Amino acid sequence: MLIPTGQLLQKATAGGYAIGAFNVYTLEGATAVVTAAEELQSPVMLQVLPSALKIGGRPLVALCHALAKDATVPVAVHLDHCSSQVLTVKAMIWGVSSVMADGSELPFEQNIQFTQYVSEIARGLGAGVEAELGRLSGEEDGIAVHQREALLTSPEQAEEFVEQTGVDALAVCIGNVHGHYRRTPELDFVRLEKIRQRVDVPLVLHGTSGLPDELIDKAITHGICKFNVNTELRRACLKATEACFNEAQTGQQPELTRIMEESVRAMKEVVSEKIKLFRSAEMT
Template sequence: MLSSTRELLETAQRNIYAIGAFNVYNLEGVKAVIGAAEAEQSPAMLQLHPSALVYGGFPLVSLCLEAARSSTMPIAVHLDHSTSADDIRMALDSGMLSIMADGSHLPYEQNVTFTKEMTQWAHEKGAIVEAEIGRISGTEDGLSVAEKEAKMTDPDQAVEFIKATKVDALAVTIGNVHGEYKSAPRLDFARLEKIRHLVDVPLVLHGASGLPESMINRSIELGVCKFNVNTEVRQAYMETLQQGLCSSSLKDLLDSMAATIEAMQSVVVEKLRLFGSSGKAHLHQSPYAEMLAAKRH
Protein backbone atom coordinates (compact mmCIF):
# COMPACT_ATOMS: atom_id res chain seq x y z
CA MET A 1 0.00 0.00 0.00
CA LEU A 2 1.18 3.48 -0.82
CA SER A 3 1.81 4.96 2.60
CA SER A 4 2.39 8.32 4.18
CA THR A 5 6.04 9.03 4.89
CA ARG A 6 4.92 11.02 7.93
CA GLU A 7 3.14 7.99 9.35
CA LEU A 8 6.06 5.65 8.62
CA LEU A 9 8.57 7.92 10.35
CA GLU A 10 6.41 8.84 13.33
CA THR A 11 5.50 5.20 14.00
CA ALA A 12 9.15 4.16 13.75
CA GLN A 13 10.15 7.01 16.07
CA ARG A 14 7.58 5.97 18.70
CA ASN A 15 8.59 2.32 18.56
CA ILE A 16 12.38 2.86 18.37
CA TYR A 17 13.33 1.42 15.00
CA ALA A 18 14.12 2.99 11.64
CA ILE A 19 12.71 2.95 8.12
CA GLY A 20 15.04 1.85 5.33
CA ALA A 21 14.93 4.24 2.37
CA PHE A 22 16.51 2.64 -0.72
CA ASN A 23 17.47 4.46 -3.90
CA VAL A 24 16.08 2.76 -7.00
CA TYR A 25 16.77 3.31 -10.69
CA ASN A 26 14.83 0.66 -12.60
CA LEU A 27 12.29 -2.15 -12.36
CA GLU A 28 14.83 -4.53 -10.83
CA GLY A 29 15.55 -2.15 -7.96
CA VAL A 30 11.87 -1.56 -7.29
CA LYS A 31 11.14 -5.30 -7.27
CA ALA A 32 14.09 -5.92 -4.93
CA VAL A 33 12.85 -3.41 -2.33
CA ILE A 34 9.21 -4.51 -2.53
CA GLY A 35 10.19 -8.19 -2.44
CA ALA A 36 12.37 -7.65 0.62
CA ALA A 37 9.68 -5.66 2.43
CA GLU A 38 7.08 -8.36 1.79
CA ALA A 39 9.45 -11.17 2.80
CA GLU A 40 10.27 -9.35 6.05
CA GLN A 41 6.77 -7.96 6.75
CA SER A 42 8.41 -4.56 6.95
CA PRO A 43 7.67 -0.98 5.93
CA ALA A 44 10.15 0.56 3.48
CA MET A 45 10.72 3.54 1.21
CA LEU A 46 11.47 3.74 -2.50
CA GLN A 47 13.73 6.74 -3.13
CA LEU A 48 14.46 8.50 -6.40
CA HIS A 49 17.65 10.53 -6.68
CA PRO A 50 17.59 13.41 -9.21
CA SER A 51 19.95 11.43 -11.44
CA ALA A 52 17.35 8.66 -11.56
CA LEU A 53 14.79 11.20 -12.75
CA VAL A 54 17.13 12.27 -15.56
CA TYR A 55 17.29 8.62 -16.63
CA GLY A 56 13.74 7.42 -15.96
CA GLY A 57 11.62 10.55 -15.75
CA PHE A 58 7.91 10.39 -15.01
CA PRO A 59 7.58 6.70 -16.05
CA LEU A 60 9.97 5.72 -13.24
CA VAL A 61 7.97 7.82 -10.77
CA SER A 62 4.78 6.10 -11.94
CA LEU A 63 6.43 2.68 -11.61
CA CYS A 64 7.39 3.37 -8.00
CA LEU A 65 3.96 4.71 -7.08
CA GLU A 66 2.13 1.77 -8.67
CA ALA A 67 4.49 -0.75 -7.07
CA ALA A 68 3.82 0.85 -3.67
CA ARG A 69 0.05 0.77 -4.22
CA SER A 70 0.17 -2.89 -5.27
CA SER A 71 2.31 -4.05 -2.34
CA THR A 72 0.80 -5.61 0.76
CA MET A 73 3.37 -3.72 2.86
CA PRO A 74 3.45 -0.02 3.85
CA ILE A 75 5.65 1.57 1.17
CA ALA A 76 6.37 5.28 0.73
CA VAL A 77 7.85 6.95 -2.37
CA HIS A 78 10.30 9.79 -1.79
CA LEU A 79 12.24 12.27 -3.93
CA ASP A 80 15.80 12.36 -2.59
CA HIS A 81 18.31 15.26 -2.58
CA SER A 82 16.44 17.53 -4.97
CA THR A 83 17.79 21.00 -5.62
CA SER A 84 15.30 21.62 -8.44
CA ALA A 85 11.98 23.39 -7.88
CA ASP A 86 10.73 21.91 -11.18
CA ASP A 87 11.53 18.34 -10.11
CA ILE A 88 9.93 18.90 -6.72
CA ARG A 89 6.76 20.27 -8.31
CA MET A 90 6.63 17.30 -10.71
CA ALA A 91 7.08 14.84 -7.83
CA LEU A 92 4.31 16.46 -5.79
CA ASP A 93 1.95 16.68 -8.76
CA SER A 94 2.58 13.00 -9.53
CA GLY A 95 1.42 11.91 -6.08
CA MET A 96 4.63 11.52 -4.08
CA LEU A 97 3.97 12.09 -0.39
CA SER A 98 7.45 13.28 0.56
CA ILE A 99 10.41 15.11 -0.94
CA MET A 100 13.86 16.19 0.18
CA ALA A 101 14.40 19.86 -0.56
CA ASP A 102 18.19 19.96 -0.52
CA GLY A 103 19.56 23.47 -0.10
CA SER A 104 22.60 22.29 1.87
CA HIS A 105 24.93 23.49 -0.90
CA LEU A 106 23.63 27.05 -0.47
CA PRO A 107 24.60 29.68 2.11
CA TYR A 108 22.43 29.24 5.20
CA GLU A 109 19.97 32.07 4.51
CA GLN A 110 19.44 30.91 0.93
CA ASN A 111 18.93 27.35 2.17
CA VAL A 112 16.21 28.67 4.50
CA THR A 113 14.50 30.57 1.68
CA PHE A 114 14.56 27.64 -0.75
CA THR A 115 13.48 25.08 1.84
CA LYS A 116 10.67 27.26 3.17
CA GLU A 117 9.20 27.73 -0.30
CA MET A 118 9.41 24.03 -1.16
CA THR A 119 7.84 23.14 2.19
CA GLN A 120 4.90 25.44 1.54
CA TRP A 121 4.32 23.73 -1.82
CA ALA A 122 4.57 20.27 -0.29
CA HIS A 123 2.22 21.01 2.59
CA GLU A 124 -0.38 22.32 0.14
CA LYS A 125 -0.25 18.87 -1.50
CA GLY A 126 -0.45 16.98 1.81
CA ALA A 127 3.19 15.89 1.50
CA ILE A 128 6.09 16.29 3.91
CA VAL A 129 9.60 17.66 3.51
CA GLU A 130 13.00 16.42 4.59
CA ALA A 131 15.79 18.99 4.54
CA GLU A 132 19.43 19.23 5.53
CA ILE A 133 21.74 21.65 7.28
CA GLY A 134 25.40 20.89 7.41
CA ARG A 135 26.84 19.12 4.38
CA ILE A 136 27.67 15.45 3.92
CA SER A 137 30.94 14.55 2.21
CA GLY A 138 31.43 11.73 -0.28
CA THR A 139 30.17 10.80 -3.73
CA GLU A 140 26.67 9.68 -4.73
CA ASP A 141 25.31 9.35 -8.26
CA GLY A 142 28.12 11.47 -9.68
CA LEU A 143 27.67 14.28 -7.15
CA SER A 144 30.78 14.82 -5.05
CA VAL A 145 31.43 16.86 -1.93
CA ALA A 146 35.05 17.01 -0.79
CA GLU A 147 35.79 16.25 2.86
CA LYS A 148 37.05 19.81 3.36
CA GLU A 149 33.66 21.13 2.18
CA ALA A 150 31.70 19.00 4.61
CA LYS A 151 30.12 20.69 7.60
CA MET A 152 28.49 19.04 10.58
CA THR A 153 24.99 20.04 11.68
CA ASP A 154 24.94 22.76 14.31
CA PRO A 155 22.33 21.79 16.96
CA ASP A 156 21.27 25.34 17.76
CA GLN A 157 21.06 26.25 14.08
CA ALA A 158 18.89 23.15 13.56
CA VAL A 159 16.31 24.59 15.96
CA GLU A 160 16.32 27.91 14.12
CA PHE A 161 16.14 26.22 10.70
CA ILE A 162 13.14 24.04 11.58
CA LYS A 163 11.29 26.99 13.08
CA ALA A 164 11.92 29.14 10.00
CA THR A 165 11.11 26.54 7.34
CA LYS A 166 8.50 24.30 9.04
CA VAL A 167 10.19 21.18 7.62
CA ASP A 168 8.95 17.80 8.81
CA ALA A 169 12.22 15.81 9.01
CA LEU A 170 15.88 16.74 9.31
CA ALA A 171 18.86 15.00 7.70
CA VAL A 172 21.81 15.42 10.06
CA THR A 173 25.52 15.45 9.35
CA ILE A 174 27.48 13.89 12.22
CA GLY A 175 30.42 12.33 10.36
CA ASN A 176 28.37 10.17 7.99
CA VAL A 177 29.37 10.16 4.31
CA HIS A 178 27.84 9.35 0.95
CA GLY A 179 29.34 6.38 -0.86
CA GLU A 180 32.04 4.22 0.67
CA TYR A 181 33.75 5.03 3.96
CA LYS A 182 37.46 5.30 3.19
CA SER A 183 38.36 4.70 6.84
CA ALA A 184 36.50 3.42 9.89
CA PRO A 185 33.31 5.50 10.36
CA ARG A 186 33.40 7.99 13.21
CA LEU A 187 30.02 9.44 14.15
CA ASP A 188 29.61 12.33 16.59
CA PHE A 189 26.94 10.83 18.85
CA ALA A 190 27.23 13.67 21.38
CA ARG A 191 26.19 16.06 18.59
CA LEU A 192 23.32 13.76 17.58
CA GLU A 193 22.15 13.53 21.20
CA LYS A 194 22.07 17.31 21.51
CA ILE A 195 20.14 17.68 18.25
CA ARG A 196 17.60 15.10 19.44
CA HIS A 197 17.21 16.95 22.72
CA LEU A 198 16.56 20.27 20.97
CA VAL A 199 14.27 19.27 18.08
CA ASP A 200 11.26 16.98 17.87
CA VAL A 201 11.02 16.26 14.13
CA PRO A 202 12.13 12.83 12.84
CA LEU A 203 15.87 12.60 12.20
CA VAL A 204 17.42 11.05 9.09
CA LEU A 205 20.92 9.68 8.52
CA HIS A 206 22.25 9.53 4.97
CA GLY A 207 25.20 7.32 4.13
CA ALA A 208 24.09 4.19 5.99
CA SER A 209 25.94 1.87 3.60
CA GLY A 210 28.90 0.47 5.50
CA LEU A 211 27.93 1.61 9.00
CA PRO A 212 28.44 -1.16 11.61
CA GLU A 213 25.55 -2.54 13.63
CA SER A 214 26.67 -0.81 16.83
CA MET A 215 26.51 2.61 15.16
CA ILE A 216 23.14 1.87 13.58
CA ASN A 217 21.73 0.83 16.96
CA ARG A 218 23.13 3.87 18.76
CA SER A 219 21.76 6.19 16.07
CA ILE A 220 18.29 4.67 16.50
CA GLU A 221 18.53 5.05 20.28
CA LEU A 222 19.29 8.74 19.76
CA GLY A 223 16.29 9.33 17.51
CA VAL A 224 17.25 8.48 13.93
CA CYS A 225 14.20 6.86 12.34
CA LYS A 226 15.19 6.84 8.64
CA PHE A 227 18.38 5.55 7.03
CA ASN A 228 19.25 6.15 3.38
CA VAL A 229 20.91 3.24 1.58
CA ASN A 230 22.29 3.42 -1.94
CA THR A 231 25.89 2.26 -2.38
CA GLU A 232 25.59 -1.34 -1.17
CA VAL A 233 22.48 -1.99 -3.25
CA ARG A 234 24.12 -0.56 -6.38
CA GLN A 235 27.25 -2.62 -5.74
CA ALA A 236 25.19 -5.81 -5.48
CA TYR A 237 23.63 -5.05 -8.86
CA MET A 238 26.92 -4.28 -10.61
CA GLU A 239 28.90 -7.15 -9.08
CA THR A 240 26.21 -9.67 -10.02
CA LEU A 241 26.20 -8.49 -13.62
CA GLN A 242 29.99 -8.42 -13.88
CA GLN A 243 30.46 -11.87 -12.36
CA GLY A 244 27.68 -13.38 -14.43
CA LEU A 245 28.88 -11.93 -17.70
CA CYS A 246 32.51 -12.84 -17.09
CA SER A 247 31.65 -16.42 -16.12
CA SER A 248 28.96 -16.73 -18.83
CA SER A 249 26.51 -17.93 -16.16
CA LEU A 250 24.07 -15.20 -17.23
CA LYS A 251 23.11 -16.12 -20.77
CA ASP A 252 19.93 -14.12 -21.22
CA LEU A 253 18.48 -10.72 -20.34
CA LEU A 254 15.82 -12.30 -18.12
CA ASP A 255 18.48 -14.33 -16.31
CA SER A 256 20.41 -11.12 -15.65
CA MET A 257 17.34 -9.30 -14.39
CA ALA A 258 16.40 -12.13 -12.03
CA ALA A 259 19.94 -12.43 -10.69
CA THR A 260 20.30 -8.71 -9.97
CA ILE A 261 16.91 -8.59 -8.23
CA GLU A 262 17.92 -11.49 -6.00
CA ALA A 263 21.27 -9.89 -5.15
CA MET A 264 19.79 -6.49 -4.33
CA GLN A 265 16.91 -8.01 -2.38
CA SER A 266 19.38 -9.87 -0.18
CA VAL A 267 21.07 -6.57 0.73
CA VAL A 268 17.73 -4.86 1.43
CA VAL A 269 16.60 -7.74 3.67
CA GLU A 270 19.82 -7.44 5.67
CA LYS A 271 19.24 -3.71 6.13
CA LEU A 272 15.60 -4.07 7.16
CA ARG A 273 16.67 -6.48 9.87
CA LEU A 274 19.52 -4.20 10.92
CA PHE A 275 17.21 -1.19 11.19
CA GLY A 276 14.73 -3.16 13.33
CA SER A 277 11.76 -2.73 10.97
CA SER A 278 11.33 -6.43 10.09
CA GLY A 279 8.02 -7.70 11.43
CA LYS A 280 6.77 -4.17 12.14
CA ALA A 281 4.35 -3.73 9.23
CA HIS A 282 1.38 -4.43 11.50
CA LEU A 283 2.15 -1.27 13.51
CA HIS A 284 1.38 0.96 10.56
CA GLN A 285 -2.00 2.43 9.73
CA SER A 286 -4.18 1.77 6.72
CA PRO A 287 -3.95 4.22 3.80
CA TYR A 288 -7.27 5.77 4.82
CA ALA A 289 -6.08 6.47 8.36
CA GLU A 290 -2.86 7.92 6.96
CA MET A 291 -4.75 10.31 4.71
CA LEU A 292 -6.77 11.56 7.67
CA ALA A 293 -3.61 11.94 9.74
CA ALA A 294 -1.95 13.96 6.97
CA LYS A 295 -4.95 16.28 6.73
CA ARG A 296 -4.92 16.84 10.50
CA HIS A 297 -1.32 18.03 10.25
Protein backbone atom coordinates (compact mmCIF):
# COMPACT_ATOMS: atom_id res chain seq x y z
CA MET A 1 0.00 0.00 0.00
CA LEU A 2 1.27 3.46 -0.89
CA ILE A 3 1.73 5.50 2.30
CA PRO A 4 2.85 9.13 2.90
CA THR A 5 6.47 9.28 4.00
CA GLY A 6 5.69 11.41 7.03
CA GLN A 7 3.28 8.80 8.32
CA LEU A 8 5.94 6.09 8.04
CA LEU A 9 8.59 8.15 9.81
CA GLN A 10 6.36 9.38 12.63
CA LYS A 11 5.26 5.84 13.38
CA ALA A 12 8.87 4.61 13.31
CA THR A 13 9.96 7.35 15.71
CA ALA A 14 7.20 6.46 18.14
CA GLY A 15 7.88 2.74 17.80
CA GLY A 16 11.64 2.86 18.32
CA TYR A 17 12.62 1.43 14.93
CA ALA A 18 13.85 2.81 11.62
CA ILE A 19 12.60 2.69 8.05
CA GLY A 20 14.93 1.27 5.42
CA ALA A 21 15.05 3.65 2.45
CA PHE A 22 16.50 1.67 -0.43
CA ASN A 23 17.76 3.25 -3.63
CA VAL A 24 16.35 1.53 -6.71
CA TYR A 25 17.17 1.96 -10.38
CA THR A 26 15.20 -0.79 -12.09
CA LEU A 27 12.28 -3.19 -11.78
CA GLU A 28 14.64 -5.75 -10.24
CA GLY A 29 15.71 -3.43 -7.44
CA ALA A 30 12.20 -2.27 -6.60
CA THR A 31 10.91 -5.85 -6.69
CA ALA A 32 13.66 -7.00 -4.33
CA VAL A 33 12.78 -4.29 -1.80
CA VAL A 34 9.04 -4.86 -1.82
CA THR A 35 9.30 -8.66 -1.78
CA ALA A 36 11.67 -8.64 1.19
CA ALA A 37 9.42 -6.17 3.01
CA GLU A 38 6.35 -8.31 2.44
CA GLU A 39 8.06 -11.45 3.68
CA LEU A 40 9.22 -9.70 6.86
CA GLN A 41 6.08 -7.57 7.27
CA SER A 42 8.07 -4.35 7.31
CA PRO A 43 7.36 -0.84 6.04
CA VAL A 44 9.95 0.40 3.51
CA MET A 45 10.79 3.26 1.18
CA LEU A 46 11.67 3.05 -2.51
CA GLN A 47 14.18 5.82 -3.26
CA VAL A 48 15.14 7.14 -6.69
CA LEU A 49 18.24 9.25 -7.27
CA PRO A 50 18.18 12.17 -9.74
CA SER A 51 20.64 10.36 -12.04
CA ALA A 52 18.23 7.42 -12.31
CA LEU A 53 15.22 9.73 -12.67
CA LYS A 54 16.87 11.56 -15.56
CA ILE A 55 17.05 8.23 -17.39
CA GLY A 56 13.83 6.58 -16.22
CA GLY A 57 11.68 9.69 -15.96
CA ARG A 58 8.01 9.42 -15.13
CA PRO A 59 7.84 5.68 -16.01
CA LEU A 60 10.35 4.92 -13.24
CA VAL A 61 8.20 6.73 -10.68
CA ALA A 62 5.12 4.95 -12.08
CA LEU A 63 6.89 1.61 -11.68
CA CYS A 64 7.64 2.31 -8.02
CA HIS A 65 4.09 3.56 -7.52
CA ALA A 66 2.58 0.40 -8.98
CA LEU A 67 4.67 -1.88 -6.76
CA ALA A 68 3.91 0.27 -3.70
CA LYS A 69 0.16 0.27 -4.32
CA ASP A 70 0.05 -3.50 -4.83
CA ALA A 71 2.24 -4.26 -1.82
CA THR A 72 0.70 -5.80 1.29
CA VAL A 73 2.92 -3.59 3.50
CA PRO A 74 3.28 0.21 3.75
CA VAL A 75 5.61 1.62 1.06
CA ALA A 76 6.58 5.21 0.30
CA VAL A 77 8.26 6.52 -2.87
CA HIS A 78 10.99 9.13 -2.38
CA LEU A 79 13.24 11.28 -4.57
CA ASP A 80 16.67 11.23 -2.94
CA HIS A 81 19.37 13.94 -2.90
CA CYS A 82 18.01 16.39 -5.44
CA SER A 83 19.49 19.89 -5.73
CA SER A 84 17.55 20.79 -8.89
CA GLN A 85 14.38 22.78 -8.32
CA VAL A 86 13.05 21.73 -11.73
CA LEU A 87 13.59 18.01 -11.22
CA THR A 88 12.28 18.15 -7.65
CA VAL A 89 9.03 19.75 -8.78
CA LYS A 90 8.70 17.30 -11.68
CA ALA A 91 9.06 14.34 -9.33
CA MET A 92 6.36 15.71 -7.03
CA ILE A 93 4.02 16.29 -9.96
CA TRP A 94 4.71 12.71 -11.07
CA GLY A 95 3.58 11.55 -7.65
CA VAL A 96 6.50 10.75 -5.36
CA SER A 97 5.51 10.63 -1.69
CA SER A 98 8.40 12.88 -0.69
CA VAL A 99 11.56 14.56 -1.91
CA MET A 100 14.94 15.33 -0.43
CA ALA A 101 15.62 18.99 -1.14
CA ASP A 102 19.41 18.83 -1.04
CA GLY A 103 20.80 22.29 -0.46
CA SER A 104 23.56 20.98 1.79
CA GLU A 105 26.29 22.31 -0.51
CA LEU A 106 24.88 25.85 -0.16
CA PRO A 107 25.66 28.37 2.57
CA PHE A 108 23.23 28.10 5.49
CA GLU A 109 20.93 30.98 4.47
CA GLN A 110 20.77 29.83 0.85
CA ASN A 111 20.02 26.28 1.99
CA ILE A 112 17.09 27.69 3.96
CA GLN A 113 15.81 29.63 0.94
CA PHE A 114 16.10 26.64 -1.38
CA THR A 115 14.36 24.33 1.09
CA GLN A 116 11.62 26.88 1.78
CA TYR A 117 10.88 27.05 -1.94
CA VAL A 118 10.60 23.27 -2.27
CA SER A 119 8.56 22.96 0.95
CA GLU A 120 6.02 25.52 -0.23
CA ILE A 121 5.43 23.67 -3.49
CA ALA A 122 5.39 20.30 -1.72
CA ARG A 123 2.59 21.39 0.61
CA GLY A 124 0.45 22.25 -2.41
CA LEU A 125 1.14 18.88 -4.01
CA GLY A 126 0.72 16.79 -0.85
CA ALA A 127 4.34 15.65 -0.72
CA GLY A 128 6.75 15.53 2.21
CA VAL A 129 10.19 17.16 2.31
CA GLU A 130 13.46 15.92 3.74
CA ALA A 131 16.49 18.21 3.89
CA GLU A 132 20.11 17.87 4.91
CA LEU A 133 22.03 20.20 7.16
CA GLY A 134 25.78 19.73 7.10
CA ARG A 135 27.75 18.01 4.38
CA LEU A 136 28.78 14.37 4.18
CA SER A 137 32.10 13.30 2.72
CA GLY A 138 32.23 10.44 0.23
CA GLU A 139 30.30 10.04 -3.02
CA GLU A 140 26.58 10.28 -3.75
CA ASP A 141 25.06 10.10 -7.22
CA GLY A 142 28.48 10.50 -8.82
CA ILE A 143 29.38 13.68 -6.90
CA ALA A 144 32.48 13.44 -4.71
CA VAL A 145 32.72 15.40 -1.48
CA HIS A 146 36.13 15.53 0.17
CA GLN A 147 36.58 15.15 3.91
CA ARG A 148 37.81 18.72 4.29
CA GLU A 149 34.54 19.97 2.80
CA ALA A 150 32.38 17.91 5.11
CA LEU A 151 30.59 19.73 7.92
CA LEU A 152 28.87 18.26 10.95
CA THR A 153 25.36 19.40 11.74
CA SER A 154 25.11 22.20 14.28
CA PRO A 155 22.30 21.58 16.84
CA GLU A 156 21.61 25.33 17.02
CA GLN A 157 21.41 25.68 13.25
CA ALA A 158 19.28 22.54 13.03
CA GLU A 159 16.66 24.13 15.27
CA GLU A 160 16.62 27.36 13.24
CA PHE A 161 16.60 25.48 9.94
CA VAL A 162 13.60 23.31 10.83
CA GLU A 163 11.65 26.28 12.19
CA GLN A 164 12.20 28.37 9.07
CA THR A 165 11.73 25.67 6.43
CA GLY A 166 8.98 23.50 7.92
CA VAL A 167 10.62 20.31 6.65
CA ASP A 168 9.15 16.94 7.56
CA ALA A 169 12.50 15.21 8.19
CA LEU A 170 16.10 16.24 8.65
CA ALA A 171 19.20 14.32 7.52
CA VAL A 172 22.06 14.93 9.93
CA CYS A 173 25.83 14.71 9.57
CA ILE A 174 27.42 13.25 12.68
CA GLY A 175 30.47 11.53 11.18
CA ASN A 176 28.64 9.35 8.65
CA VAL A 177 29.88 9.29 5.04
CA HIS A 178 28.52 8.32 1.64
CA GLY A 179 29.83 5.14 0.07
CA HIS A 180 32.72 3.24 1.67
CA TYR A 181 34.25 4.02 5.05
CA ARG A 182 38.03 4.19 4.69
CA ARG A 183 38.57 3.82 8.43
CA THR A 184 36.56 2.73 11.46
CA PRO A 185 33.43 4.94 11.60
CA GLU A 186 32.96 7.21 14.60
CA LEU A 187 29.55 8.77 15.06
CA ASP A 188 29.07 11.80 17.33
CA PHE A 189 26.14 10.61 19.46
CA VAL A 190 26.49 13.55 21.84
CA ARG A 191 25.84 15.85 18.90
CA LEU A 192 22.93 13.67 17.78
CA GLU A 193 21.36 13.85 21.24
CA LYS A 194 21.64 17.64 21.24
CA ILE A 195 20.00 17.81 17.81
CA ARG A 196 17.22 15.50 18.99
CA GLN A 197 16.56 17.78 21.97
CA ARG A 198 16.21 20.84 19.75
CA VAL A 199 14.38 19.35 16.75
CA ASP A 200 11.01 17.61 16.81
CA VAL A 201 10.93 16.26 13.24
CA PRO A 202 12.11 12.74 12.32
CA LEU A 203 15.89 12.41 11.93
CA VAL A 204 17.57 10.60 9.04
CA LEU A 205 21.05 9.12 8.63
CA HIS A 206 22.67 8.71 5.23
CA GLY A 207 25.80 6.66 4.61
CA THR A 208 24.59 3.46 6.24
CA SER A 209 26.66 1.10 4.10
CA GLY A 210 29.67 0.00 6.10
CA LEU A 211 28.46 1.17 9.49
CA PRO A 212 28.88 -1.55 12.15
CA ASP A 213 25.63 -3.04 13.40
CA GLU A 214 26.19 -1.69 16.90
CA LEU A 215 26.37 1.88 15.61
CA ILE A 216 23.17 1.40 13.63
CA ASP A 217 21.42 0.08 16.72
CA LYS A 218 22.74 2.93 18.87
CA ALA A 219 21.63 5.48 16.28
CA ILE A 220 18.08 4.13 16.40
CA THR A 221 18.13 4.33 20.19
CA HIS A 222 19.18 7.99 19.85
CA GLY A 223 16.28 8.84 17.55
CA ILE A 224 17.28 8.04 13.96
CA CYS A 225 14.18 6.69 12.20
CA LYS A 226 15.33 6.37 8.56
CA PHE A 227 18.49 4.92 7.04
CA ASN A 228 19.47 5.23 3.39
CA VAL A 229 20.91 2.12 1.72
CA ASN A 230 22.50 2.30 -1.71
CA THR A 231 26.10 1.06 -2.01
CA GLU A 232 25.45 -2.45 -0.72
CA LEU A 233 22.47 -2.94 -3.04
CA ARG A 234 24.44 -1.86 -6.08
CA ARG A 235 27.33 -4.12 -5.11
CA ALA A 236 24.99 -7.11 -4.71
CA CYS A 237 23.37 -6.48 -8.10
CA LEU A 238 26.69 -6.17 -9.90
CA LYS A 239 28.14 -9.27 -8.26
CA ALA A 240 25.06 -11.31 -9.20
CA THR A 241 25.28 -10.11 -12.80
CA GLU A 242 28.99 -10.92 -12.98
CA ALA A 243 28.36 -14.41 -11.58
CA CYS A 244 25.79 -15.08 -14.31
CA PHE A 245 28.34 -14.28 -17.01
CA ASN A 246 31.01 -16.36 -15.29
CA GLU A 247 28.68 -19.37 -15.12
CA ALA A 248 27.67 -19.14 -18.77
CA GLN A 249 29.18 -21.68 -21.12
CA THR A 250 32.08 -20.56 -23.30
CA GLY A 251 30.90 -18.57 -26.28
CA GLN A 252 27.42 -18.08 -24.81
CA GLN A 253 25.79 -15.31 -22.86
CA PRO A 254 23.38 -15.81 -19.94
CA GLU A 255 19.67 -15.29 -20.47
CA LEU A 256 18.49 -11.82 -19.45
CA THR A 257 15.78 -13.37 -17.33
CA ARG A 258 18.45 -15.33 -15.46
CA ILE A 259 20.30 -12.07 -14.72
CA MET A 260 17.07 -10.46 -13.57
CA GLU A 261 16.23 -13.35 -11.23
CA GLU A 262 19.70 -13.44 -9.71
CA SER A 263 19.75 -9.66 -9.29
CA VAL A 264 16.47 -9.75 -7.40
CA ARG A 265 17.67 -12.61 -5.22
CA ALA A 266 20.97 -10.91 -4.34
CA MET A 267 19.44 -7.52 -3.56
CA LYS A 268 16.59 -9.08 -1.61
CA GLU A 269 19.12 -10.69 0.73
CA VAL A 270 20.64 -7.29 1.48
CA VAL A 271 17.24 -5.69 2.04
CA SER A 272 16.17 -8.48 4.40
CA GLU A 273 19.33 -8.12 6.48
CA LYS A 274 18.84 -4.37 6.77
CA ILE A 275 15.17 -4.64 7.71
CA LYS A 276 16.08 -6.93 10.58
CA LEU A 277 18.90 -4.62 11.63
CA PHE A 278 16.63 -1.58 11.58
CA ARG A 279 14.10 -3.33 13.90
CA SER A 280 11.25 -2.76 11.41
CA ALA A 281 10.30 -6.40 10.82
CA GLU A 282 6.76 -7.20 12.00
CA MET A 283 6.01 -3.46 12.35
CA THR A 284 3.24 -3.15 9.75
